[in-house]
Amino acid sequence: MDPSYKVWSFLQDNPVVLDRNTAHTSLAEFIGYNFIRPELLECALTHSSFSCHPCKSNERLEFLGDRVLGLVVAEILLKYFPYENEGQIARRLAAVVDRKTLVHIARLIKLGDYLRVSNGNSKTDLLVGQDAVLADAVEAILGAIYLDAGLPAVQSVIERLWEPLINADTVPPIDAKTKLQEWLQKRHKGLPNYIVQERTGPDHAPAFTVKAALEDGRFSIGVGKSKRLAEQNAAVKLLVKIENKK
Numbered sequence: 715m716d717p718s719y720k721v722w723s724f725l726q727d728n729p730v731v732l733d734r735n736t737a738h739t740s741l742a743e744f745i746g747y748n749f750i751r752p753e754l755l756e757c758a759l760t761h762s763s764f765s766c767h768p769c770k771s772n773e774r775l776e777f778l779g780d781r782v783l784g785l786v787v788a789e790i791l792l793k794y795f796p797y798e799n800e801g802q803i804a805r806r807l808a809a810v811v812d813r814k815t816l817v818h819i820a821r822l823i824k825l826g827d828y829l830r831v832s833n834g835n836s837k838t839d840l841l842v843g844q845d846a847v848l849a850d851a852v853e854a855i856l857g858a859i860y861l862d863a864g865l866p867a868v869q870s871v872i873e874r875l876w877e878p879l880i881n882a883d884t885v886p887p888i889d890a891k892t893k894l895q896e897w898l899q900k901r902h903k904g905l906p907n908y909i910v911q912e913r914t915g916p917d918h919a920p921a922f923t924v925k926a927a928l929e930d931g932r933f934s935i936g937v938g939k940s941k942r943l944a945e946q947n948a949a950v951k952l953l954v955k956i957e958n959k960k
Contacts, residue, residue, distance in 0.1 A: 744823035747859055747871050754862050758854035761831040761847060763918060772854035779857030782865075783811055786872045787880075794880060801892075808889060810879055813940060816849035819875055825851055831918075846939055847918055890949035894926075897953065904929040906952065908945045911935075926952045 741755070742748045749755045754775075762771040787810055791803050798806075809815070820826065826844070829851055859868040895905055912923040922941045926948035927933040934955060936948025 741823070741825070741828050744825075745855065745859075745871060746874050747863075747867060749858070750862050754858040755855070758858040759828050759830055759851065761829060761851075761918065764830045772851060775854035775857035775861075776850045777857070778860060779853035779855065782856050782860045782868055783853060783872060786865075786869050787811055787876060790873065790877065790880060805889060805892060806880075810876060813845060813849045813943070815876075815879060816852045817845045818879075820848035820852050822875070825855075846920070890946045890953060894949045894953045897956070898928075906949070908948065910941060910944075924948045928952070928956070932956065 741759075757770065758772045758775050760771050762773055764771065784807065788803070788807055791806050791810075795803060795806065825848055829847065831847070856868055856872065859871055898905060906926045906928055909925045909927065910922060911925050913920055914923075915921045920939065922938055922944040924936050924938075924941065924944035924947075925933055926936065926945065932952070932955060934948050934951035936944045936946065936951060938944035938947050
């Protein structure tokens with residue numbers, strides 16, 4: 715295997731060549747975990763645009779890491795907030811595993827300095843889609859740690875990186891979809907239907923258009939970099955509309 719590889723930094727105009735061991739050691743210090751099998755970390759850092767084979771990109775690890783993160787954070791929340799009900803815990807969970815939080819973690823560990831992406835992607839596309847790339851890579855790293863050393867190891871990493879954020883959030887947040895649902899249920903009205911109307915853009919920087927529709931015909935359109943974000947944006951607009959009785 716090539717002892718060095720090109721790493722794309724979103725803050726630089728050109729990829730830089732780093733010694734593989736140097737890159738892995740440096741990132742391991744930020745993560746707080748040393749891999750037994752470094753190839754798992756390398757896979758977690760490899761965007762699908764860099765590799766023509768799905769097993770050599772981080773997509774499968776991202777899939778696993780998303781589930782591991784949800785499980786571990788849910789357990790932390792149950793421990794930290796023993797008197798909150800399921801709905802409150804669910805809102806906290808959604809808030810601390812969303813893309814914004816994942817991007818914050820990625821920047822905290824300087825993950826953007828180590829990702830491998832195709833030089834064929836334009837700088838503009840990468841900058842537009844960098845939040846999604848960073849968030850996905852964080853989940854991929856968690857999936858890689860789980861495969862490398864099991865649940866206790868990834869629990870330790872998640873607790874160290876996420877607990878400061880969990881401790882700082884003393885009031886359970888209410889997202890727009892939940893707020894809209896509660897508003898409708900309080901008035902004995904049917905729940906909204908969320909319909910994906912369009913998906914555009916490249917795989918690393920998609921854009922979703924979602925329609926949120928009520929049974930009485932009123933609706934709103936939301937756009938976002940993920941289906942969940944587009945649904946939230948549509949819910950915000952619809953909530954404003956029905957509260958103002960427009």
